[in-house]
Amino acid sequence: MSARRAPRSVEPRPPVAITGVGTFTGAHIAERLLEQSPPPRVVALDLRLPRRLEGRVRFHRVDLTEPTADSIVAEILEKERCETVLHAAFFTDPCPDLEYSHELEVVGSLHVINASAASGVRKLVVTSSAQVYGPHPDNPNFLSEDHALRPQRSAHSLRDRAEVEGLLRIFAQRHRALVVTSLRPCWIVGPSYESAITRRFESARVVTLLGYDPLLQFLHELDWLDAVELALERDAPGAFNLAGDGVLPLSTLLRLAGKSSLPLPHPLLYRATYLEAIARTGDPPAALLDYLRFLWVVDTRRAREELGFDPIYTTKEAWMSLVVARKLRGYR
Numbered sequence: 001m002s003a004r005r006a007p008r009s010v011e012p013r014p015p016v017a018i019t020g021v022g023t024f025t026g027a028h029i030a031e032r033l034l035e036q037s038p039p040p041r042v043v044a045l046d047l048r049l050p051r052r053l054e055g056r057v058r059f060h061r062v063d064l065t066e067p068t069a070d071s072i073v074a075e076i077l078e079k080e081r082c083e084t085v086l087h088a089a090f091f092t093d094p095c096p097d098l099e100y101s102h103e104l105e106v107v108g109s110l111h112v113i114n115a116s117a118a119s120g121v122r123k124l125v126v127t128s129s130a131q132v133y134g135p136h137p138d139n140p141n142f143l144s145e146d147h148a149l150r151p152q153r154s155a156h157s158l159r160d161r162a163e164v165e166g167l168l169r170i171f172a173q174r175h176r177a178l179v180v181t182s183l184r185p186c187w188i189v190g191p192s193y194e195s196a197i198t199r200r201f202e203s204a205r206v207v208t209l210l211g212y213d214p215l216l217q218f219l220h221e222l223d224w225l226d227a228v229e230l231a232l233e234r235d236a237p238g239a240f241n242l243a244g245d246g247v248l249p250l251s252t253l254l255r256l257a258g259k260s261s262l263p264l265p266h267p268l269l270y271r272a273t274y275l276e277a278i279a280r281t282g283d284p285p286a287a288l289l290d291y292l293r294f295l296w297v298v299d300t301r302r303a304r305e306e307l308g309f310d311p312i313y314t315t316k317e318a319w320m321s322l323v324v325a326r327k328l329r330g331y332r
Helices: 024-034 070-079 097-117 155-173 196-200 221-233 250-256 266-272 274-281 288-293 299-306 313-330
Strands: 018-019 042-046 058-061 084-087 123-127 180-186 186-189 205-209 218-220 238-242 261-264
Touching: 018 058, 018 070, 018 180, 024 042, 024 221, 042 070, 042 123, 042 313, 058 123, 058 186, 084 097, 097 155, 123 205, 123 221, 155 180, 180 221, 186 196, 186 221, 186 313, 205 266, 205 288, 218 221, 218 313, 221 299, 250 261, 250 313, 261 266, 266 274, 266 288, 274 288
Parallel strands: 018 042, 018 084, 042 058, 084 123, 123 180, 180 238, 186 218, 205 261
Antiparallel strands: none
């Protein structure tokens, strides 16, 4: 449940469609919408429905990689009279099947975009990532939403996200009556959020890159869900960077967690972990490790001013919530 809850209208709320209801974001937002008073009808689109949502939402089995997915989704949106679409059908971690990943995340997003236009929905909210800016030594101290998208060149999933962002920009320009919102969170962490990043920091001794101590930001999972809810409730077109307040060096984060580091030269580390990384993600190690090497800190001013986003957890507090949750697991 949200840590903060705004007063709800007693008037009937228009139906909300969610693609990727099996993801962390899709499932939790569906549950949050169902907790509203009165709740909107939630229309869930995915290959499978999470068990905890059975009987509570209107489920439609949809494969976004199918060639006719756009017409199928448009028909569902029109039939269910949906006014808002949350597109969250993205992998949390890179999928090693590069072709399928591109079909789902880029072509699938194009299907959702086309379906939104054809069915006459009023708002489209898409979950993206601040990693689309890329980790680069020439990045400014804080990246605004106007900064060029330069994802790490070997990170296929982030290249795909940047491509989706380009499609959204073109779509928004052509359909100005439709509110198109893209949310770009930094690394999301928390007690229940699982990703390659949270797993990387689980061990007592964390491998780091010798000579690099990047500044990092984190976003607590509850603040992330609050931001998605805000985007669904308010008309805030455009892209929005999301992060908790404050930035901390990696070395400080590890010290706060009581962890030690194992610094290795990046050429050695990249070579030693190459085959493992390719098998697990489809990408070479640099696709992830460059984000622990170079700066990619984002400016969240626009989200505060236009979206009304005010995170409860700072970067430090979000990080410590992850650390404490993982320690408590050891006592089970």
